[in-house]
Amino acid sequence: MEAKSHTVPKKEPANISQISADESTAAQQRDNARMFDRIAHRYDFLNRLLSLRCDVTWRRRMAECLPSTKNLHILDVATGTADSLLSLVQHCDRIELGVGLDMAERMLRMGQAKLQEGGQCKKLSLVRADGVTMPFEGASFDAVTIAFGIRNFADTIGGLREFHRVLKPGGRLLVLEFSLPTNSFLRRCYLAYFRCVMPVIGRLLSGDAAAYRYLNRSVENFPYGSEFCELIVAVGFADVHAHPLTLGVATIYQGQKEPASDVSQLNTEGDGTD
Numbered sequence: 036m037e038a039k040s041h042t043v044p045k046k047e048p049a050n051i052s053q054i055s056a057d058e059s060t061a062a063q064q065r066d067n068a069r070m071f072d073r074i075a076h077r078y079d080f081l082n083r084l085l086s087l088r089c090d091v092t093w094r095r096r097m098a099e100c101l102p103s104t105k106n107l108h109i110l111d112v113a114t115g116t117a118d119s120l121l122s123l124v125q126h127c128d129r130i131e132l133g134v135g136l137d138m139a140e141r142m143l144r145m146g147q148a149k150l151q152e153g154g155q156c157k158k159l160s161l162v163r164a165d166g167v168t169m170p171f172e173g174a175s176f177d178a179v180t181i182a183f184g185i186r187n188f189a190d191t192i193g194g195l196r197e198f199h200r201v202l203k204p205g206g207r208l209l210v211l212e213f214s215l216p217t218n219s220f221l222r223r224c225y226l227a228y229f230r231c232v233m234p235v236i237g238r239l240l241s242g243d244a245a246a247y248r249y250l251n252r253s254v255e256n257f258p259y260g261s262e263f264c265e266l267i268v269a270v271g272f273a274d275v276h277a278h279p280l281t282l283g284v285a286t287i288y289q290g291q292k293e294p295a296s297d298v299s300q301l302n303t304e305g306d307g308t309d
């Protein structure tokens with residue numbers, strides 16, 4: 036069952052400065068990448084198990100939200116083991132070129148093996164870099180996607196700004212992220228699973244208790260729904276929507292970079308002189 040999506044008007048959120056970067060973000064970010072490298076060998080298996088395979092459907096839903104134009108050049112930030120990148124290509128035949136970017140080396144190595152296995156190395160490539168300072172020129176991609184990655188950014192706003200920079204005018208941002216059910220009974224049940232069951236399974240199967248304690252804390256502390264939409268609006272995206280999935284335990288956020296107003300055309304069209 037899926038809740039109704041909602042649109043958020045343009046307005047500056049009050050707490051934007053609290054979420055913006057501070058000096059310790061680079062160190063935080065490196066610790067975070069190391070944590071994902073520690074669990075890389077079990078990451079895909081645990082994702083399927085702990086989400087009861089819902090993540091497969093959520094990733095397919097994200098592919099369905101890609102722009103309807105052909106020859107898409109897409110960037111999947113925080114691509115990890117390239118699960119989302121591969122799912123996007125599998126479910127959208129309009130993708131001409133895809134790049135996956137992540138900071139965690141071992142996650143990327145697992146992803147590279149999957150790309151090779153799937154014979155996708157011509158179309159898809161992986162880059163190791165920080166999503167807040169990406170090695171791409173501005174206006175390079177038709178779509179930027181990020182699945183379960185943005186809440187791990189030490190600098191959320193810095194990341195969103197960078198996604199905006201590398202998108203072409205008219206390009207689309209798609210963020211798939213965990214959220215919490217709005218229904219209070221469901222939220223209590225979900226939090227019990229999240230706080231008590233998930234960390235135990237995660238610890239037993241990955242051998243890393245801290246990583247799976249981090250998972251539930253990071254989800255509970257991260258803004259979701261209209262609060263997260265406000266952040267996307269604040270960095271300059273328009274037409275921002277949230278589409279809650281599976282009783283609200285995950286959400287796809289969508290935003291558009293405004294198309295460039297064609298100033299040169301306006302100038303020549305209005306110019307009657309020889």
Ligand SMILES: C[S@@+](CC[C@H](N)C(=O)[O-])C[C@H]1O[C@@H](n2cnc3c(N)ncnc32)[C@H](O)[C@@H]1O
Nearest residue numbers: 071113114115137138139165166182183184187
């Ligand atoms: C929960 S995993 C998600 C992986 C993948 N997108 C998926 O759907 O399975 C989060 C990923 O975000 C990456 N990450 C966190 N902060 C990042 C940053 N600032 N730049 C690039 N990658 C980052 C981590 O290294 C990790 O691989």
